[in-house]
Amino acid sequence: MAASRCLLVRLAPEAWRAYSTGEAYGLVSPTKGFMNHPHRKGSAHHRPPAPSIHAARALPPAPGILPPAFAALGLAPKLLRALGDEGYEHPTPVQAQAIPIGLEGRDLLACAQTGTGKTAAFVLPILQRLSGQPGEGRIRSLVLTPTRELASQIAERATAYGRYLHMRQTVIFGGVGQQPQAQALRGRLDLVVATPGRLIDLMQQRFVNLSGVEIFVLDEADRMLDMGFLPDVRRIIAALPVVRQTLLFSATMPPAISGLANGILRNPTRVSITPAITTAEGVDQVLYHVDKAQKRALLEKLLTGNEITRAIVFTRTKRGADRLFVQLERDGFDVAVIHGNKSQGARERALGGFRSGQTRVLIATDIAARGIDVDGISHVVNFDLPDVAESYVHRIGRTGRAGALGAAITFCDPAERSLLADVERFIRHPIPLAPGQVAPSGPAPSSPSSSRGPAGKGRGGPSHYHSPHRGSGRRRPAGAKRSW
Numbered sequence: 001m002a003a004s005r006c007l008l009v010r011l012a013p014e015a016w017r018a019y020s021t022g023e024a025y026g027l028v029s030p031t032k033g034f035m036n037h038p039h040r041k042g043s044a045h046h047r048p049p050a051p052s053i054h055a056a057r058a059l060p061p062a063p064g065i066l067p068p069a070f071a072a073l074g075l076a077p078k079l080l081r082a083l084g085d086e087g088y089e090h091p092t093p094v095q096a097q098a099i100p101i102g103l104e105g106r107d108l109l110a111c112a113q114t115g116t117g118k119t120a121a122f123v124l125p126i127l128q129r130l131s132g133q134p135g136e137g138r139i140r141s142l143v144l145t146p147t148r149e150l151a152s153q154i155a156e157r158a159t160a161y162g163r164y165l166h167m168r169q170t171v172i173f174g175g176v177g178q179q180p181q182a183q184a185l186r187g188r189l190d191l192v193v194a195t196p197g198r199l200i201d202l203m204q205q206r207f208v209n210l211s212g213v214e215i216f217v218l219d220e221a222d223r224m225l226d227m228g229f230l231p232d233v234r235r236i237i238a239a240l241p242v243v244r245q246t247l248l249f250s251a252t253m254p255p256a257i258s259g260l261a262n263g264i265l266r267n268p269t270r271v272s273i274t275p276a277i278t279t280a281e282g283v284d285q286v287l288y289h290v291d292k293a294q295k296r297a298l299l300e301k302l303l304t305g306n307e308i309t310r311a312i313v314f315t316r317t318k319r320g321a322d323r324l325f326v327q328l329e330r331d332g333f334d335v336a337v338i339h340g341n342k343s344q345g346a347r348e349r350a351l352g353g354f355r356s357g358q359t360r361v362l363i364a365t366d367i368a369a370r371g372i373d374v375d376g377i378s379h380v381v382n383f384d385l386p387d388v389a390e391s392y393v394h395r396i397g398r399t400g401r402a403g404a405l406g407a408a409i410t411f412c413d414p415a416e417r418s419l420l421a422d423v424e425r426f427i428r429h430p431i432p433l434a435p436g437q438v439a440p441s442g443p444a445p446s447s448p449s450s451s452r453g454p455a456g457k458g459r460g461g462p463s464h465y466h467s468p469h470r471g472s473g474r475r476r477p478a479g480a481k482r483s484w
Helices: 013-021 077-085 093-103 118-131 148-161 179-185 196-204 221-226 230-238 255-264 292-304 318-330 344-356 391-396 414-427
Strands: 005-008 108-111 141-144 169-172 191-194 215-218 245-250 269-272 283-289 311-314 335-338 361-364 379-382 406-412
Touching: 077 118, 077 148, 093 108, 093 118, 093 245, 093 269, 118 141, 118 148, 118 191, 118 215, 118 245, 141 230, 148 169, 148 191, 148 344, 169 179, 169 196, 179 196, 191 196, 196 230, 221 230, 221 245, 221 255, 230 255, 245 255, 292 318, 292 406, 318 335, 318 361, 335 344, 344 361, 379 391, 391 406, 391 414, 406 414
Parallel strands: 005 269, 108 245, 108 269, 141 191, 141 215, 169 191, 215 245, 283 406, 311 361, 311 379, 335 361, 379 406
Antiparallel strands: none
């Protein structure tokens, strides 16, 4: 790969404070406070209809105010109108840097932490470039993302942004019948959002023709590697045209991602808004050393208080998630569970209840660490430490989004102390102990799993709770059934 151009944004303390608190977007005012979304003016639950697999009907532009800050990036009036409808006023730093590059048709390598608006940074240029000229390919743009939830949310945003454009799109993922997806792929599509597993399955059945793809987006690239999707990703890339625009987005930028970028990007511009390894701003982290047998009692004690209004609890395994769900439900807590073995319908019901506020606690494996975008999550609880250290960053990134305050509570039993050390090395600082906690002495016991993740990555009694103001990531064994 030729030497890349780099746009590294260094924000002064005052500017970063405005960005992290939401003042930069007009999200915080002295009288109204935080307004729950990185762009929107309105309700936390204002969401567009679910995306259709058929052609979107273009709506006539309604009178309104076009957001001038987005207009300055070169976006077309119809897109500006849709952004105005959504209440967007100011682009986030990654959007301000990435959108002009995308509109120019250049390759991009973007590193920005979760919750900074990466989806709009690539969806808006795709919609504008493809709406301005006819295409010959059956599929004109492809967005590859690791989880069903994230695929659905990207398609939802594309529907909202493209409401005044005549664009055809579909979303492809497993866990549902493939017939509607195969039917949609028989027509001409401007945008396909897909997870690797189902897309590979449809490619093998010759339902998918990627020879006309003009724009390819690899989203959450580091998570793709952690989940063992690299072979599938390479097979998909091999089916793409050599001449194309490629945009690679990642919350973290470990060396493996740089190596992947060398093979798929051509003279890219690099955009880095945050340090290569960082935890989300505004998230107060706290650590409890607790015996494994006492973890549930500590969790229930914390949930009994009023500080936790909406929480995601992460476990290392699917079986552990199911077991904790049964125990908490039996003890009277409003709880749901989501992981890769759940059907798509069950996952959507669990997320729907959590998003609406009907369910207070969502238990999840790391499949949810990147794919859930729910406003108002007050706490993330690491019931088990992750096998892959950087998954910690993505777990806690579910709270404290776009300037809101949040809290990340981590439980560590004696067998997990080596995983804790890996996490702290990765984030480059120790996790503060909860009040009354004392760091254990002596060497750390061996890890709870003998199988470690990729090189350079980590693994993964109750005291008085002090209220503080992103599963496993294991690689899928060859021949194992896909569960994404």
